[in-house]
Amino acid sequence: MNAPVIARLRKAALVGNPNAGKSALFNALTGARQKIANYPGVTVERKAGRLMMPDGVPVELIDLPGSYSFDATSPDEEVTRALVHGEFAGEVQPDVMVLVLDAANLEQHLVFAQEVIELGRPTVVALNMVDLAQRDGLTLDPDALGEALGVPVVPTVAVRRKGLTELIAAIAVAEANFEADSSAHPRPHLTLPERRLAARNIAKAAILSVSATRQFHTGLDKILLHPWLGPPILFALLFVIFQAVFAWATPFADALEGVAGWLSDMVMVILPAGLFRDFLTEGVIAGVGSVVVFLPQIIILFAFILVMEATGYMARAAFIMDRMMAGVGLSGRSFIPLLSSFACAIPGIMATRSIADPKDRLTTILIAPLMTCSARLPVYGVVIAAVIPNVKVWGAVGLQGLVLFALYVAGIVGAMVVALVLRRSVTAGQASGFIMELPRYQMPRLRDLAIGLWQRAWVFLRRAGTIIFAATVVLWLLLTFPKAGPGESQLDASFAGHVASGLHVAFAPIGFNREMTLALVPAMAAREVAVASLATTYAVDSDDELQTEQALRDQITARWSLPTALAFLAWFVFAPQCLSTIAVARRETNGWKWPAFMLAYLFALAYVFAGITFWSATALGL
Amino acid sequence: MLWQRSGMKLEALERGAPARIISVDWSAIAPEEGKRLRALGIDRGTQITIAHRGIFGGKDPLAIVIGRMTIAIRRVHAAAMSVEPL
Numbered sequence A: 001m002n003a004p005v006i007a008r009l010r011k012a013a014l015v016g017n018p019n020a021g022k023s024a025l026f027n028a029l030t031g032a033r034q035k036i037a038n039y040p041g042v043t044v045e046r047k048a049g050r051l052m053m054p055d056g057v058p059v060e061l062i063d064l065p066g067s068y069s070f071d072a073t074s075p076d077e078e079v080t081r082a083l084v085h086g087e088f089a090g091e092v093q094p095d096v097m098v099l100v101l102d103a104a105n106l107e108q109h110l111v112f113a114q115e116v117i118e119l120g121r122p123t124v125v126a127l128n129m130v131d132l133a134q135r136d137g138l139t140l141d142p143d144a145l146g147e148a149l150g151v152p153v154v155p156t157v158a159v160r161r162k163g164l165t166e167l168i169a170a171i172a173v174a175e176a177n178f179e180a181d182s183s184a185h186p187r188p189h190l191t192l193p194e195r196r197l198a199a200r201n202i203a204k205a206a207i208l209s210v211s212a213t214r215q216f217h218t219g220l221d222k223i224l225l226h227p228w229l230g231p232p233i234l235f236a237l238l239f240v241i242f243q244a245v246f247a248w249a250t251p252f253a254d255a256l257e258g259v260a261g262w263l264s265d266m267v268m269v270i271l272p273a274g275l276f277r278d279f280l281t282e283g284v285i286a287g288v289g290s291v292v293v294f295l296p297q298i299i300i301l302f303a304f305i306l307v308m309e310a311t312g313y314m315a316r317a318a319f320i321m322d323r324m325m326a327g328v329g330l331s332g333r334s335f336i337p338l339l340s341s342f343a344c345a346i347p348g349i350m351a352t353r354s355i356a357d358p359k360d361r362l363t364t365i366l367i368a369p370l371m372t373c374s375a376r377l378p379v380y381g382v383v384i385a386a387v388i389p390n391v392k393v394w395g396a397v398g399l400q401g402l403v404l405f406a407l408y409v410a411g412i413v414g415a416m417v418v419a420l421v422l423r424r425s426v427t428a429g430q431a432s433g434f435i436m437e438l439p440r441y442q443m444p445r446l447r448d449l450a451i452g453l454w455q456r457a458w459v460f461l462r463r464a465g466t467i468i469f470a471a472t473v474v475l476w477l478l479l480t481f482p483k484a485g486p487g488e489s490q491l492d493a494s495f496a497g498h499v500a501s502g503l504h505v506a507f508a509p510i511g512f513n514r515e516m517t518l519a520l521v522p523a524m525a526a527r528e529v530a531v532a533s534l535a536t537t538y539a540v541d542s543d544d545e546l547q548t549e550q551a552l553r554d555q556i557t558a559r560w561s562l563p564t565a566l567a568f569l570a571w572f573v574f575a576p577q578c579l580s581t582i583a584v585a586r587r588e589t590n591g592w593k594w595p596a597f598m599l600a601y602l603f604a605l606a607y608v609f610a611g612i613t614f615w616s617a618t619a620l621g622l
Numbered sequence B: 001m002l003w004q005r006s007g008m009k010l011e012a013l014e015r016g017a018p019a020r021i022i023s024v025d026w027s028a029i030a031p032e033e034g035k036r037l038r039a040l041g042i043d044r045g046t047q048i049t050i051a052h053r054g055i056f057g058g059k060d061p062l063a064i065v066i067g068r069m070t071i072a073i074r075r076v077h078a079a080a081m082s083v084e085p086l
């Protein structure tokens, strides 16, 4: 084609109420893999992708946070408002609006829809979730809806990729019309009550029939939101998750450990003794390998979280937790970011954008790192496996899983106490309310779960291959040079050993040994590095080859006392050892003040609690 | 009956009983939250049912049903709304 140089790509934006399926549609149209989940407020920033049009010219498609109104109340809604009005920094106003509506909740979604249509931009409606509408016994007439709204309407099922071709065609038409006549046609603005009335009438006209079907989710909610049954069910579920993380992962983790051992053997056989062989066995296999063996546990943890998110249970958990959160001056709205932080504090801190109250949001950001993220799992896992016997208590409960659960609870309790204190001091303000839509339940789709798990596993492995690998290699070099003279231990002679001895002065009072102290330094990059560096340190420090190959777990069993090991666990409940978290906290709070505060208070807590743990365990004679 | 006309607080409404909001004291609700409630369709004239109330015998939060939607709110919001049972 010899078309003249196109000034810029055409741009279309996905707008609509939260949880309408915008991101699902975005993924289906662009092949992207944005997070989708069944609760409102999943997407909190703009994301761009490319949509190939039938004529071969791509359109820039933008996924936006869901919004109930252009009168924004939370930071994520503000992103949508600004972008749609062409006020977003560095971004021109989209040419076409793709308005995504939930077919099973038209009356509500049509209110904001009118606000979008009033903008006068070319608009196409994706009448999404028609499958759910059907499940709820609704028969809809898309043409009648289109007639009433004055814009084309295309029925879609984003997650089954239905209606996509028609939707793309409609976008193409809207875009072409816009080019032909590029002046916007703003429509008369209605007031909210007027819009609401219109929405009711339009919905009535578009719904052909309503057959009474048993509403599956009301039945489920009777149990899951039951005042006395709901909370125990939630706690039992959380408990099962942590038991499963240990119990189910063991065979897979053992297999991975076997592979690492075999690799190490192979290297020993193939390569001549020397620096390079040591580098591979001590640095790469012992170090990075010791982290990678936690892949099965990470996958199990994420599988539970993803199922909770996809079914719609997450919003119910927020409902149940609201009372407790209110007790410390927060709301159930903070619960979802905090629960996301169990996976990783970074998306958790991002997710706070859906919290309207700034003080609430800041408090949630500050306590998010206290939620036990998956990066702590390798640290907890290896230390627990090394010092806590694998026995059953009370019949069927694994002691190791119980200790893990206790560490998670310690993080949660710590977070609650900190929130309570913060809300009375630095983030004092009016207690805020809790207003949240509870989405309909859905069966999780296996494909989405598999993709979600694969993404998380990939992120974990990529971290192992980059940041953890790099930190481990540097540490190995510092541990290997200068070479020890005869009769001297390598650790004592090495550069890292000297650093560790210096730092150890500060950490000896709380029971840390020199290797642990050393591990804390590279672990500033990411917590898992602590495990990799311990493994490398012990591998370098071992006198003979047999010992080098010993799993880190056995090394710890042999070398650490119980109080020391427990103090190390307590340290990691609090310590903010993650550069990315600090960076994202800086971005989300617009400055260094709050991340600095976060670092200071968390390190102080870590030190104090590790100390208390060590001293009391010692006093108890453990 | 007069007491019904003047309405009862939503807070006091029985679970599962349909009602209509006849007035909302917006001054008792934080402005941003009022905005959010209105955007969700909670306003004078809305038909409403309480589906769930509180946990462990407490009264917070509430899950209310409007049309085809379930929304969690707090008791302070419910206390600001007067309803008439239908």
Ligand SMILES: Nc1nc2c(ncn2[C@@H]2O[C@H](COP(=O)(O)OP(=O)(O)OP(=O)(O)O)[C@@H](O)[C@H]2O)c(=O)[nH]1
Binding pocket: A017, A018, A019, A020, A021, A022, A023, A024, A025, A035, A036, A037, A038, A039, A040, A041, A042, A043, A044, A064, A065, A066, A067, A128, A129, A130, A131, A132, A156, A157, A158, A159, A160, A310, A442
């Ligand atoms: N049954 C069905 N489920 C859908 C459809 N589209 C999306 N979903 C599901 O609806 C939920 C919400 O989808 P998202 O794409 O995350 O919604 P969103 O509009 O991006 O939500 P926010 O980012 O919170 O504004 C997810 O659980 C999806 O799997 C659909 O057409 N049919």
Ligand SMILES: [Mg+2]
Binding pocket: A022, A023, A024, A035, A036, A042, A043, A064, A065, A066
């Ligand atoms: Mg989204």
